[in-house]
Amino acid sequence: MAAAARGCGGVWCRVWQCGAGGSAPRGQCSVAGSARSAAVPAGKSGLAPWVPVVGLEIHAQISSNSKLFSGSQVQFAAPPNSVVSFFDASLPGTLPVINRRCVEAAVMTGLALNCSINKRSLFDRKHYFYADLPAGYQITQQRVPIAVNGTLSYSLCTDNKMSQMVTKTVRIKQIQLEQDSGKSLHDDTRSQTLVDLNRAGVGLMEVVMEPDMCCGEEAAAAVRELQLILQTLGSSHAVMAEGQLRVDANVSVHHPGEPYGVRTEVKNINSIRFLAKAVDHEIQRQIEELENGGTVLNETRAFDSKLGCTVPMRDKEGKQDYRFMPEPNLPPLILYDTKSLPANMNHQQVVNIDWIHERLPDLPSVKRAKLVEQYGILPEHSFTLLNEDGLTEFFENVVKHTQMKPKKVIGWILNDLLSYLNQHSLTVKESPVSSSILADLLNLLERKEISSTAAKQVLVELWKGEGKTPLEIVKEKKLELIQDQEALEQICQAVIDGQENEVIMMVEGSLCSTAVCGTKKGVKMVFFFSPVDWHLSCRASIGAVKLLLSDYQPFLLLSYFTKCFCRN
Numbered sequence: 001m002a003a004a005a006r007g008c009g010g011v012w013c014r015v016w017q018c019g020a021g022g023s024a025p026r027g028q029c030s031v032a033g034s035a036r037s038a039a040v041p042a043g044k045s046g047l048a049p050w051v052p053v054v055g056l057e058i059h060a061q062i063s064s065n066s067k068l069f070s071g072s073q074v075q076f077a078a079p080p081n082s083v084v085s086f087f088d089a090s091l092p093g094t095l096p097v098i099n100r101r102c103v104e105a106a107v108m109t110g111l112a113l114n115c116s117i118n119k120r121s122l123f124d125r126k127h128y129f130y131a132d133l134p135a136g137y138q139i140t141q142q143r144v145p146i147a148v149n150g151t152l153s154y155s156l157c158t159d160n161k162m163s164q165m166v167t168k169t170v171r172i173k174q175i176q177l178e179q180d181s182g183k184s185l186h187d188d189t190r191s192q193t194l195v196d197l198n199r200a201g202v203g204l205m206e207v208v209m210e211p212d213m214c215c216g217e218e219a220a221a222a223v224r225e226l227q228l229i230l231q232t233l234g235s236s237h238a239v240m241a242e243g244q245l246r247v248d249a250n251v252s253v254h255h256p257g258e259p260y261g262v263r264t265e266v267k268n269i270n271s272i273r274f275l276a277k278a279v280d281h282e283i284q285r286q287i288e289e290l291e292n293g294g295t296v297l298n299e300t301r302a303f304d305s306k307l308g309c310t311v312p313m314r315d316k317e318g319k320q321d322y323r324f325m326p327e328p329n330l331p332p333l334i335l336y337d338t339k340s341l342p343a344n345m346n347h348q349q350v351v352n353i354d355w356i357h358e359r360l361p362d363l364p365s366v367k368r369a370k371l372v373e374q375y376g377i378l379p380e381h382s383f384t385l386l387n388e389d390g391l392t393e394f395f396e397n398v399v400k401h402t403q404m405k406p407k408k409v410i411g412w413i414l415n416d417l418l419s420y421l422n423q424h425s426l427t428v429k430e431s432p433v434s435s436s437i438l439a440d441l442l443n444l445l446e447r448k449e450i451s452s453t454a455a456k457q458v459l460v461e462l463w464k465g466e467g468k469t470p471l472e473i474v475k476e477k478k479l480e481l482i483q484d485q486e487a488l489e490q491i492c493q494a495v496i497d498g499q500e501n502e503v504i505m506m507v508e509g510s511l512c513s514t515a516v517c518g519t520k521k522g523v524k525m526v527f528f529f530s531p532v533d534w535h536l537s538c539r540a541s542i543g544a545v546k547l548l549l550s551d552y553q554p555f556l557l558l559s560y561f562t563k564c565f566c567r568n
């Protein structure tokens with residue numbers, strides 16, 4: 001299997017072809033790794049290369065206190081069937097009452113995704129039979145949804161380099177309001193299926209994207225951006241692990257210039273990483289199928305994360321007839337804008353699109369631009385800041401409480417804080433070092449009271465979360481920089497006098513510019529000092545002397561340091 005970049009679309013749009021190199025093993029997605037090559041080897045079939053097409057349907061649970069059409073609570077992980085009203089259980093005689101909050105959340109989301117908001121939308125019944133859908137139908141918006149014709153811009157990096165980012169846009173076909181279903185819990189040991197209706201009737205927004213993407217990486221980046229937007233708006237918590245954001249990935253392949261191929265739909269993917277893998281696997285599977293003379297069925301599949309491949313779902317739907325019909329118990333949903341708002345009504349009595357528009361928070365793209373503008377940080381760093389929940393606030397708090405320049409602060413946040421948190425699987429909010437403690441530490445560094453090597457040592461102590469302040473640790477570990485030149489000279493002299501063998505004294509980093517050579521009892525001494533802050537280097541040198549003499553061949557290190565020195 002070989003893959004290559006499509007000339008016009010840059011590295012992101014890939015053209016696929018089964019080549020002489022043979023197929024990648026089943027279940028492995030070779031997209032990310034191999035798609036960078038520019039050449040397109042001839043296919044087995046001898047036809048033009050394959051173009052993958054990907055379109056997503058994303059179900060976002062609306063963050064609301066109560067359900068879409070009933071007053072029962074929305075509560076994740078509540079005891080089974082503890083938050084179910086008569087309406088949710090479809091008892092006869094119950095009627096839907098629309099939840100204003102859910103409507104506002106959908107309008108907000110539509111506006112944030114540049115959609116046109118329909119001032120008149122309709123509800124329909126979509127019929128299918130499943131144990132966790134007691135009514136036998138779902139109330140959705142099939143004919144006229146609440147929002148249509150939007151766009152979502154998302155960025156992704158080329159060749160795994162954060163510094164080379166490309167921004168792409170996917171069209172949003174529509175956003176529709178609909179009910180979630182209940183959950184079926186299969187107990188294989190007792191051959192039973194238990195039904196939990198807690199989720200039945202929770203408000204969902206289904207965001208339907210046009211088939212504008214072409215690989216798993218793009219799909220993943222688009223969903224991540226959508227997730228950030230929803231979380232910024234507060235219209236959905238969008239936590240995938242809790243099922244608040246579920247993705248159906250539609251995938252097909254075709255030859256350039258030919259109509260789109262038959263699509264398969266990989267249902268209910270609940271992790272961004274799995275989404276990328278599922279899409280890439282499905283593209284590969286379809287190409288292999290077609291190259292081997294088979295056909296792609298219009299079927300529903302699931303992603304098996306253990307095997308890393310998609311598998312047909314047991315409940316193969318084929319072309320299911322949903323018998324859509326207008327929901328007779330709900331009138332058209334009417335929204336207003338400032339122009340159409342009747343004189344005797346205010347925004348509390350109706351949903352006013354303009355009123356919501358004026359109150360939209362800054363979206364992630366705007367926040368990133370502001371971070372770059374305000375703090376002079378690199379665009380790719382603004383992406384990292386927004387990617388971690390709470391990291392932007394952490395960074396801004398540190399900046400507020402330190403004299404260190406934001407450009408330097410970002411290095412400590414991204415290199416030290418983030419790598420520690422990642423290593424220990426902690427969120428920013430769980431960091432043992434708070435933003436104000438980190439700011440205190442950076443202030444000591446900025447005031448040249450400690451070296452950056454010492455600051456890193458202090459940070460190691462701070463991670464232990466023992467409640468000591470950076471200054472206490474500095475004093476305890478005697479890490480202060482000695483500013484008194486005479487005292488420093490005495491220390492150096494003592495080191496020289498104390499050595500019998502050849503001595504190399506190393507500075508911080510490799511920016512050495514001054515060497516002082518001396519001899520005592522015929523022993524050569526070489527010192528390297530930092531050009532900026534010689535006493536700072538001296539301090540490090542003392543530690544280095546011990547290290548060099550005990551752990552390393554002084555001769556080998558000497559040649560390395562001399563190289564450093566010559567370079568400068």
Ligand SMILES: Nc1ncnc2c1ncn2[C@@H]1O[C@H](COP(=O)(O)OP(=O)(O)OP(=O)(O)O)[C@@H](O)[C@H]1O
Pocket residue numbers: 053054055056057208209210211212248250251252260261262263265
């Ligand atoms: N040839 C294709 N290849 C890949 N994706 C496609 C193709 N044609 C359509 N799609 C995508 O399939 C999705 C269709 O979603 P839509 O909700 O309109 O219909 P559905 O899947 O039939 O309905 P349901 O909501 O019941 O799943 C869209 O995201 C669209 O971009």
Ligand SMILES: [Mg+2]
Pocket residue numbers: 057206208
């Ligand atoms: Mg759909």
Ligand SMILES: [Mg+2]
Pocket residue numbers: 057248265
């Ligand atoms: Mg679908």
